[in-house]
Amino acid sequence: MVCALGIEGSANKIGVGIIRDGEVLANVRRTYVTPPGEGFLPKETAAHHKDVIHQLIKQALKESKLLPNDLDVICYTKGPGMAPPLLIGAIVARTLSLLWEKPLLGVNHCIGHIEMGRLITGALNPIVLYVSGGNTQVIAYSNKRYRIFGETIDIAVGNCLDRFARIIKLSNDPSPGYNIEQLAKSGQNYIKLPYVVKGMDVSFSGILSHIEDLADPSKRRNKRKKGVITAEESEYTKEDLCYSLQETIFAMLVEITERAMAHCESNEVLIVGGVGCNERLQEMMRIMCEERGGKLFAIDERYCIDNGLMIAHAGAEMFHSGTRMPFEESSVTQRYRTDEVLVTWRDD
Template identity: 90%
Template sequence: MVCALGIEGSANKIGIGIIRNGEVLANLRRTYVTPPGEGFLPKETAEHHRENIHQLIKNAFKEANIEPKELDVVCYTKGPGMAPPLLIGAIVARTLSLLWGKPLLGVNHCIGHIEMGRLITAAKNPIVLYVSGGNTQVIAYSNKRYRIFGETIDIAVGNCLDRFARIIKLSNDPSPGYNIEQMAKKGTQYVKLPYVVKGMDVSFSGILSHIEDLADPSKRRNKRKKEETAIAEAEYSKEDLCYSLQETIFAMLVEITERALAHCGSNEVLIVGGVGCNERLQEMMRIMCEERGSKLFATDERYCIDNGLMIAHAGAEMFRSGSQMPFEESFVTQRYRTDDVLVTWRDD
């Protein structure tokens, strides 16, 4: 039996989770929310985490009804992510490890998402679509590694959604992506957008630039004057643009996921990461899976959105398999690829 504490703070959410032998004891988090039209900057995000992390830890132990002495390991997000917020989690984890005399493990953020998804859904060996604000990858497990079959070559899908939400001044509460999803449900007209799939990789920056022009008629007029070309002057509603953006980028993700599914001969798809909460993405992926005789696995916002529990669970799996981390290696890294991790806890 392994009891683990997990600290996640790679972006605008600070989360604390406690898990014992696969049983969820606590899963708490707080989100740094900025005004409409604004993103979250590393320094201010780190300040938010520093102000909230201690109380979250106290509340987590209270909810779990355990004492620190009952822990077997303290885990934290080592990367990828934004450096200042990551450092808050790492510093607190190192302090608790020394204070309580517990082993310390740094966890890859993506691996945390995957292992949490596998635990909650009971998926055996799925093709994984990892979609979040900072990452977009299609992944399959093979020979002790989570192999990346395809990924974004520029910005992540969640970043694309978040930036468009800022362009049209949508609220960041509870999240830009969620508010785009709700607005897209009211859209009725599909606006044709660029569809950029290159082999197994995808690109979103050009789509974002194009739809930004559509959202701002003045930019279209300036572009027409500059290029001396005829551009149709059409007014597009925010609802139609949100609807069109979702339909286009999600179709791209379904395409590369289906290709990986066929290549690996798998019959399971697991969606993880914050964008994986999107009901339209899940619906589109489910249709594809049904057509192929496969099964879709997905989770809700408790486990899809960044949380400390996923770090605790992945760390517990690492600890159970004998993984150790020298204290001098308890740093963070903004670029920590999924396939850099040796998966010691899986034998299949």
């Protein structure tokens, strides 16, 4: 039995979770929310995390009804992510490790999402679609590694949604992607957008540039005069734009996920990452899986959005399998690929 405390702070969310032998004991989180039209900058995000992390640790211990002595290991997000926020989590984790005399483990953020999804859903060996603000990957496990079969070649799908939300001045509370999803439900007219799938990879930057022009009235008028867009394309609502963007980029993700299923002869799909909460993405993926005789596994916002529990669980799995990390290696890295991690805790 392993009891682990995990700290996640790679982006605008800071979370602390505690898990014991697969049992969720605490999962608390705060989000740094900026005004509409603004993104979150590393320095300000780190300052937010610094202000609230100690309170979150106390809250997690209170909810779990544990004392520091009850913990076996302290885990933190090593990467990928934004350096200043990552450092806050690492520094606090190192301090707790020394103060409480507990081992320390750095966890890959992406692996945390995958293992959390497997724990909550019970998926055995699924094709994983990992979609978040900083990552877009189609993943399958093989021979002690999570192999990347396809990914974005420029920006992540979550980043595409977040940036479009800023363009049309949507609120960042509770998240830009969530607010796009709500507007999209009222969309009536589909606007044709670029559809960019290159083999197993996808590209979102061109789609974002195109829809940004459509969303800007002045650019729209100029394009109408030049004949670049039609009269029909010059008349639409924010709801139509959100609907069209979701339908297009989610169709791209479903396509490359289905191709990975066929290649790996898998009948399971697991969606993880913040964008994985989107109900329309889940619906489209579920239809594809059912047509193939497969099954979709998805999780709700408690575990889908960045959280400390996923770091605690992945760290506990690592620790139980014998993984140890020298204290002097307790650094962070902005680039830490999913397939770099040796998966010591799986034998299948």
